[in-house]
Amino acid sequence: MIEQFYRPGSVQQALELKRQFLDDAVYFAGGSKLNATPTKTQRKVAIALTQLGLDQVNWQQGELHLGATISLQRLLDTALIPQALREALGFVYSRHIRNQATLGEIASAAKDSVLLPVLLALSARVVLGSGKTIGLEEYLAGSNPELLLEVVLPDPYRCCATRKVARSAAGLVVVTAAVSRNAQSRVRIALSGVVARPSRLRDAENSGLNGPALEKRVADIVDPQADLCGSVAYKRYISGVLVADLLAECQSSGEKQ
Secondary structure, three states: OOOOOOOOOOOOHHHHHHHHHHHEEEEEEEOOOOOOOOOOOOOOOOEOOOOOOOOEEEEEEOEEEEEOOOOOOHOOOOOOHHHHHHHHOOOOOHHHHHOOOOOHHHHHHHOOOOHHHHHOOOEEEEEEEOOOEEEEEHHHHOOOOHHHHHHOOOOOOOOEEEEEOOOOOOOOEEEEEEEEEOOOOEEHHHHOOOOOOEEEHHHOOOOOOOOHHHHHHHHOOOOOOOOOOEEEEHHHEEEEEEEEHHHHHHHHHHHHH
């Protein structure tokens, strides 16, 4: 339960507060994850990021920079973002939630995140409070993620497609998948919901497969759990079909260009 709330005026002040309170403190942006079950925080100190100016979208040296505290709705309304990211933002069914939640929610690495697959497929990097820029995959693999300042898309308009399967628009997510294909025909495949954490399927990416063969490879790789959303067999099947369909969509789009 949050007992103290700080509003630092700079990134340096935010980092100093985190060093002061250590594990008792948590960075606070929109609060959509920190205030909601099952991700509700037990930390006692909130370090608000609203005064740090991290809510902008702009081009820098040919790369698209997305501020971590921009709300999902503002991001959705931004003309610069790629279509696949726009579609993924639309997977968050409630405008109320999109108005509250920020891009920084990806730091929670929720297993069923609808945003992380498309960002992973788009080769996203992240800028941290320490000044370092690292790949999103490396950031998600860390046990204690640093303060997230920006998400950087080096090639935002590469061919990319994403899709979500859920029981209903507001229901539990079964799987979200994203597939991208660059100008050199290199494929990136990322999923959430049917893997331990949102991640790329490198074995499937490097297989050179498509159609039913790719469906089977993906089904063999994912490790879902049976729950209200479906059986293990169903989740394996639908994951394979989804990835194969998205790859075919990217290949078809590339041929038309």
